[in-house]
Amino acid sequence: DAGVIQSPRHEVTEMGQEVTLRCKPISGHNSLFWYRQTMMRGLELLIYFNNNVPIDDSGMPEDRFSAKMPNASFSTLKIQPSEPRDSAVYFCASRRENDSGNTIYFGEGSWLTVV
Amino acid sequence: AQSVTQLDSQVPVFEEAPVELRCNYSSSVSVYLFWYVQYPNQGLQLLLKYLSGSTLVKGINGFEAEFNKSQTSFHLRKPSVHISDTAEYFCAVSDLGKTGANNLFFGTGTRLTVIP
Numbered sequence: 477d478a479g480v481i482q483s484p485r486h487e488v489t490e491m492g493q494e495v496t497l498r499c500k501p502i503s504g505h506n507s508l509f510w511y512r513q514t515m516m517r518g519l520e521l522l523i524y525f526n527n528n529v530p531i532d533d534s535g536m537p538e539d540r541f542s543a544k545m546p547n548a549s550f551s552t553l554k555i556q557p558s559e560p561r562d563s564a565v566y567f568c569a570s571r572r573e574n575d576s577g578n579t580i581y582f583g584e585g586s587w588l589t590v591v
Numbered sequence: 592a593q594s595v596t597q598l599d600s601q602v603p604v605f606e607e608a609p610v611e612l613r614c615n616y617s618s619s620v621s622v623y624l625f626w627y628v629q630y631p632n633q634g635l636q637l638l639l640k641y642l643s644g645s646t647l648v649k650g651i652n653g654f655e656a657e658f659n660k661s662q663t664s665f666h667l668r669k670p671s672v673h674i675s676d677t678a679e680y681f682c683a684v685s686d687l688g689k690t691g692a693n694n695l696f697f698g699t700g701t702r703l704t705v706i707p
Contacts, residue, residue: 480634509694519681519697532694567634578623578685580695582634 478502480583482568488589494556497586500549501570509580510543510553511567519567525551526573558590594618595684597698604672605706612667612701614656614682624665625683625695626656635681641665652676677705 481500489495501508510522523533528545536543540559545551555562565585571578598613616622623642627635639650646658656667665682682698 518699521694524694569635578695579625579637579640581637582627584634587632 480568480570480581482566482583482586484586485584486587486589488591489558491559491590492557493590494554495558495562495588495590497553497566497568497588499551499553499568499583501551501568502572502581503549505570505572505581506548507571507573507580508545508551509567509569509571510551511569511582513565513567513585514563522553522566555588558588560590563589595682595696595698597680597682597701599701600699601702601704603704603706606674607671609670610668610672610676610703612680612682612703614665614667614698616663616665616682616684618663618684618686620686623685624656624658625685626650626654626665626667627681627683627697628652629679629681629700631678638667638680672703672705674705674707676703678703 483498506527508525512520512522520535522535523543524531525545541555543553565587567582567585569580569582571580594617596615604610625640626638628638629635638654639648639656641648641658649655654669656665658665679700679702681700683695685695
């Protein structure tokens with residue numbers, strides 16, 4: 477089975493540009509998570525969807541960040557305008573709610589560099 | 592609220608030596624516990640998890656962890672490490688059976704470096 481698929485894997489962009497990260501969760505999973513990983517702050521949950529509805533977005537850093545999940549098989553995380561401090565690895569993860577043990581499965585990550 | 596403490600940020604160990612990576616958690620309710628591994632430039636992979644039952648849990652790649660409720664710990668162990676075990680290891684906790692606003696709370700990670 478295909479895992480969580482993220483794109484792009486790597487992106488380098490200039491400050492002020494819009495960045496869109498994409499995620500396809502595992503088929504049949506109904507919860508989706510966006511995490512950010514940096515050296516300074518470790519793994520942070522940005523937002524969490526359940527059945528395409530945002531449940532907890534308290535981790536979204538500021539208004540420059542937005543996330544959508546228009547359907548069960550696709551989500552985007554957008555940063556507009558981007559800043560150098562947004563440089564990080566962004567992970568998408570999914571889970572089948574009510575699955576034994578609440579196991580979350582991660583994608584390979586999108587490595588973002590804002591210069 | 593839950594929290595996870597990984598006491599060691601870095602653990603160097605010689606090849607074929609045993610290793611223990613420590614994890615302590617705090618929670619007001621019963622929890623599920625997880626260890627994830629992140630190899631360089633890759634995403635996180637589930638290593639093992641504790642749900643209930645036997646407190647000794649065996650995972651992939653020869654790793655195991657023991658749940659100790661009285662000490663609120665879930666330390667990860669391997670009797671003999673290989674070079675390929677060099678990676679970042681994350682301990683995580685999740686509420687037992689809670690859905691909706693459920694989440695995994697991660698520790699800050701422990702970087703295991705296996706020295707030839």
